[in-house]
Amino acid sequence: MPELPEVEVVRRGLQTWVSGRTIADVQVLHPRAIRRHLAGAEDFAARLGDRTVGDACRRGKYLWLPLTDTDTSVLGHLGMSGQLLVQPQDTADEKHLRIRIRFADALGTELRFVDQRTFGGLSLHENAPDGLPDVLSHIARDPLDPLFDxxxxxxxxxxxxxxxxxxxxxxxxxxxxxxxxxxxxxxxxxxxxxxxxxxxxxxxxxxxxxxxxxxxxxxxxxxxxxxxxxxVNVNGESxxxxxxxxxxxxxxxxxxxxxxxxxxxxxxxxxxxxxxxxxxxxxxxx
DNA sequence: AACTGCACCTGGTAGC
DNA sequence: TGCTACCAGGTGCAGT
The missing domain is CATH 1.10.8.50 (Helicase, Ruva Protein; domain 3)
Structure with missing residues (x-):
């Protein structure tokens, strides 16, 4: 059950293994995993295509990846059982693989969102003026944030x-x-x-x-x-x-x-x- | 407006 | 053995 520490480990992993890479294509394998992206799976995939991933960010249990040269970010929440895995492309699909993101480089790895209970998901949102995805306006700073008051x-x-x-x-x-x-x-x-x-x-x-x-x-x-x-691992079993x-x-x-x-x-x-x-x-x- | 309670999910396990 | 009931719980929103 990922809480802040587990999500921060994932953020660091994304920063190391995903930031800076350019997305080639996106496969949504379960519609519930993008239910917070109201425009649907096709729109989600189209908007990510050819975009480059910026620095991985986190507030509380939310993660997001800004897309450079846009005012949008890919927002993720792991819910109860979500995992973000960077896997070699030839690794067999996980049983609960929901979303696959391939990259345009030759590193040979892809980003996978795996989630048994489908409480988590990915979505694309406009950034608010403070740089956070707009849907996070009601989420307070977390206790490890230096600006927590x-x-x-x-x-x-x-x-x-x-x-x-x-x-x-x-x-x-x-x-x-x-x-x-x-x-x-x-x-x-x-x-x-x-x-x-x-x-x-x-x-x-x-x-x-x-x-x-x-x-x-x-x-x-x-x-x-x-x-x-x-x-990039989170499984609540650390x-x-x-x-x-x-x-x-x-x-x-x-x-x-x-x-x-x-x-x-x-x-x-x-x-x-x-x-x-x-x-x-x-x-x-x- | 502040606060409360519940639906959403699936796999594992306990009980019968 | 096979079935049912229950448990895990973050989030958003309907209801009070």
């Missing part, structure tokens, strides 16, 4: 009448955080996922942000080490997921701080994992 974040969540995990997953407040890293950061900060944001003091929200950054930076360090080949998670997926296993069995609770058609001792349920005088 910690004070504004604190003020925004204090003004909301919602709970802290909802706020962490609200991409208009802070982008790039998903269910896994939200639980990890809340465990590190010893905050219960249902704590009202209005109860967070400035030091507590600062501490939470520090842990969000800490868990993402650690994941990025691990994910980054596996990426040193002709392969070593980080197996070895380093303290909360997510650890139901009934001892808390790594206090030994209390961790709990899982249904939450928003998902799950929240937490330590019932370290992360006390807030008393809510409604």
């Amino acid at each position: 910690d004070a504004a974040f604190h003020a925004a969540i204090r003004a909301r009448r919602t709970t802290v995990k909802r706020a962490l997953l609200d991409q208009s407040l802070i982008s790039g955080v998903g269910n896994i890293y939200a639980d990890e950061a809340l465990w590190r900060a010893r905050i219960h996922y249902e704590r009202p944001t209005a109860t967070l003091t400035r030091p507590r929200s600062a501490e939470l942000l520090r842990h969000v950054r800490g868990v993402m930076t650690a994941a990025l360090a691990v994910g980054g080490t596996t990426f040193d080949s002709l392969y 070593g980080y997921f197996d070895r380093s998670l303290d909360a997510y997926g650890r139901e009934d296993q001892p808390c790594r701080r206090c030994g209390t069995p961790m709990r899982r609770r249904p939450w928003m058609n998902r799950s929240s994992y937490f330590c019932p001792r370290c992360q006390r349920v807030p008393r809510t005088p409604s």
